Amino acid sequence: MQDFQNKIICGDCIEVLGKIDKPFADLIFADPPFNIGYKYDKYYDKVKKKNYIAWTKEWMVACKKVLKPNGSFYIAIGDDYAANIKIIADELGLFMRNWLIWHYSFGQQMKNKFARSHTHIFYFVNDKKDFVFNDENVRVISDRQKIYRDKRANPEGKMPDDVWDEYPRLCGTFDERTSFPCQMPESLLARITRVSSNEDQWVLDPFNGSGTTAAVAHKLNRIYTSIDISEEYVNESKKRIQESEGLPVEGEGFPKWPEHADRELKWLCDENKVPDSQLRENKMLLALFTTKLNNRLNKTQHYTPDEVTDRLKILRKSGKLSQIRR
Ligand SMILES: C[S@@+](CC[C@H](N)C(=O)[O-])C[C@H]1O[C@@H](n2cnc3c(N)ncnc32)[C@H](O)[C@@H]1O
Structure with missing residues (x-):
């Protein structure tokens, strides 16, 4: 297993995970291609519906096998296959804790229907009673605190809602934007990573893309393993990780605002x-x-x-x- 620690691996996730015989992942975040005709380097994103669903089941089975008994499994998916993911998860015995909606600005404008401006994010766990959930790390300032200055407000803030509208889709002018087309915002991954894993726990992403999950795991002192079939994407994300800092140790010349x-x-x-x-x-x-x-x-x-x-x-x-x- 050492070989997989803090690695971005080039390969087919079903094959790579199939070689591992024991559960290791505390947290899995999967953002697969949505079968909507996106242009990827090494993946054709417009296959027959029944093939896509069969493939979805295969990779979900592969992920479930390596998820620890108390692990958490998040899956991002578009409208067309959200219902299929839920049905497969039920079949696999995963327990759904939230069906989150990521509502973003910069949705794609369309002439003949409403603009698509959301993605589904499923939050499953293996065991409905035993899982990591660090609520204190993700609580936000409540309206009672922010607007009404109400003394009864919980000083720790409130849990975020299950519709997340605070993370804009990354557009070209954003600092963290790489050349990869459908990159997730780091702040969104940071919320998931903080709430569903602890420092030094292991985060797996079977569909690495630009490497957002691994970059955030690295920044938050988690172990990461990410997989992608594109060598180009793997190489680009390795560079992204090298350029990003983990939590530093204070020392000489430590800047005031690192x-x-x-x-x-x-x-x-x-x-x-x-x-x-x-x-x-x-x-x-x-x-x-x-x-x-x-x-x-x-x-x-x-x-x-x-x-x-x-x-x-x-x-x-x-x-x-x-x-x-x-
Ligand atoms: C939607 S993107 C992931 C984006 C990523 N969340 C990010 O923030 O950059 C999906 C990725 O899955 C990869 N992919 C497709 N089929 C795969 C497979 N069988 N095994 C591993 N990666 C695959 C594609 O090359 C693509 O990079």
Whole structure:
């Protein structure tokens, strides 16, 4: 199993996983081709419906075999095959905890029907009573805290809803965008990784693409294994991982705002749907936000609300923060 640790493997996921004889994955995130005619390097994405469904079952079986008894399994899928995924998962004995909707901006515009602007994300577990769910890592600032300043609000914030509209689809101008066409946002993968795995646990992605799952796992100190049939995509994502930092160890010359602190600041703005302008105006919100940031940084840094305000101004000026929709 050592050979698979922190590796991006070139191959067919069904074959690669078929060689492993014991469950190792704490968390699986699968974002397969949707059979909608996308142009991939080494995969033809417009096959007969019945072949696609048979293939879906094959890779889901392969994933289920390597999922630990208390593991979690997320699957992203478009409208056409969402129902099939649910039926196959039931057959395999997976337990559905949420049927999430990722609602994004920049949906594809169409002339003759409504614009498609969502993806389904299934959240399954092997055992309905035994699984990792770190709610404290993903709670967001509630409306009671944000808008009504209600003293009864839970100071830890609230769990996010099952419709996720805080993560825009990546468009060409975004910093993290690679040349790969259907790349998932890192902040979305970060929520899944944080809530359904712990540090040093193992994250598997059978459809690596641009390597988002592996890059996020690496940044959050998890072990990763990702698989793709395209050598080009594998090579590109290896470079992406090399260029990204894991959580650092403090030492000489440690910058005041290292990459991972800026990244968390940006992700927290997205997740909490709090525009930075609102944070700058509302001291209570800013204090809450600063606490969340410091908690996320594993004690590698500690910032004051004023430092956070100044940094947000810099990130906003340099175009590094997303526009938040209220
Ligand atoms: C939708 S993309 C994944 C995008 C990825 N989530 C990201 O954020 O970049 C699907 C990927 O599955 C790969 N693929 C298709 N069939 C495969 C197979 N049998 N085994 C492994 N990878 C496969 C394609 O080459 C493509 O890169």
